[in-house]
Amino acid sequence: MKGIYALIIYVSKEKNVIVGSLGPLTFKRGFYVYVGSAQNNLERRITRHFDKSKRVFWHIDYLLKDGDAEIVNVLFKRASREEECRLALALSSSYEPIKGFGSSDCKCQSHLFRIDDYKGAEMFLRRFGLNHFKRMK
Numbered sequence: 001m002k003g004i005y006a007l008i009i010y011v012s013k014e015k016n017v018i019v020g021s022l023g024p025l026t027f028k029r030g031f032y033v034y035v036g037s038a039q040n041n042l043e044r045r046i047t048r049h050f051d052k053s054k055r056v057f058w059h060i061d062y063l064l065k066d067g068d069a070e071i072v073n074v075l076f077k078r079a080s081r082e083e084e085c086r087l088a089l090a091l092s093s094s095y096e097p098i099k100g101f102g103s104s105d106c107k108c109q110s111h112l113f114r115i116d117d118y119k120g121a122e123m124f125l126r127r128f129g130l131n132h133f134k135r136m137k
Contacts (some may be wrong), residue, residue, distance in 0.1 A: 002013055003042040004084045005133065006125050007034040008073040008118065009063070019062045021106060022100050027063065031072075031118050033091060033125070034060050034102060035111045037084040046074055059102045060112070073122065074128035084111070087128055094124065 009032045021027050036058075038045035047073060048054060049064060056062055063069050077083070088108045091097075095113035102111030115121040 001042045001078060002037075002039050002080070003036065003076050003078045004037045004081075004087060004130075005042065005046055005074060005076040006087070006130055007036070007046075007060070007071050008032070008075075008115075008122065009034060009069055010072045011069045012121055013068055013069050017062050019059050019101065020056075021104070022059065025101070026100065027069070027098075028042075028114065031115045032063075032123070033095065033113045033115055033121055034063075035088045035091065036060065036102065037079075037081045039081055042076060042078075046076065059104070074133040075122070075125045076133045077128070077130045078130075086128075087125075090128060091124070092131075095121065135136075 011029055013026050014029050016024055042110050056065060084107050085106050088111050091113045092109050095115050097110035098112040099110055
């Protein structure tokens with residue numbers, strides 16, 4: 001299935017991470033939303049993000065590679081890749097973008113956003129048409 005997804009991530013303590021070509025970034029304790037897409041196998045892409053031993057490839061991999069950042073919720077939608085950028089643009093109007101994160105292949109300001117209201121962000125994503133992803137074990 002093709003589609004877009006949003007990872008809601010909790011960072012348990014402030015951390016400094018070298019994020020590939022972006023260089024060093026500081027992530028404050030709290031919640032973040034990351035927007036991504038998969039044009040072949042959405043379930044496999046989402047499941048990959050839970051694997052702590054994977055090869056680091058995307059910006060999000062740098063943030064998720066240790067125990068200080070945990071995916072706490074995933075929402076998804078069958079959609080084209082363009083919808084990923086529409087969602088990122090919509091999020092940037094309400095939440096703090098982490099400049100350049102996850103957007104090296106598009107013109108978006110960011111695909112990662114710091115959120116101050118978990119439930120509000122989840123409702124925002126639901127209004128955008130995303131639904132909860134049930135992870136297969």
